[in-house]
Amino acid sequence: MYKIIACDLDETLLDSNTHVPKRNREAIKKITQKGIKFVLATGRGYVSVAKTLKEIGLFDKPNQYVISFNGACITENKSNRIMYFQGLSFDKANELYQLGLNYDVCIHVYTKDMLYVYKPAPDEIDYLTGRHHFKIINEQNISFLKGQEIAKVLYENTDMNYLRKVAADLGKKTDDLDVSYSSNRYLEFNHSGVNKGAGLLRLAKNLGVKPTETMALGDNFNDLAMIKAAGLGVGMQNTNPRMIKQCDVITSANNNQGGVAEAIGKYVLGS
Incomplete structure (x- = not known):
């Protein structure tokens, strides 16, 4: 019996409007009532998932x-209690930021409670809205973040x-x-391991x-490590084609159709 179900958010648990489909909410309610842990596993910061946590109770x-x-x-939902944190050193984060200035990319820098975004195009702002709390910056370096804990950087x-x-x-x-890689638009950098x-x-553990x-349930390459690590690794119907063969199973429903609920019903609830 599966005791922990780890699930990606964007393009997996959430629909295109960044909400949890009713079918998924109902399935999650059933398993949590059985004592099974439903764990959001996301590239976002923990403070940015409050809306989703409220939707799934x-x-x-x-x-x-x-x-x-x-x-x-890793946080406990009660008061966002931090159990584990391993981010990037300031020097490494600043190096990645400086390198990113040489390419045609928008740069994200994540601290524990804020996302700083350099040079976002209008469609990127649209994509971030409703997903993150963010600030647009124009600095040529991130010296203003020195002394803060930086989680990751992405292009x-x-x-x-x-x-x-x-x-x-x-x-x-x-x-x-x-x-x-994630969301078919991001190249992500985390601390080694x-x-x-x-x-x-x-x-x-x-x-x-x-x-x-x-x-584990996901759809893109930043989910692949947990799909491989889990007892059962499930990809959505809309999973990146390059990684489909590395998933144990693929749902017939996509993220908008409740692929997460399909997997829960089949492999956890036996329905």
């Missing part, structure tokens, strides 16, 4: 958890081939980082749950 609840910043942080461009070229161009400069899979296994008793 887990906001500010004790003994319920969120894996955020792609695994850089945005809707041309994924361009982002792959950027990653290849950076080469050894990112060998000491965990690099992934920090990813959703490591976050899921860390939480499971903390709760005395075996890896085989975990299930």
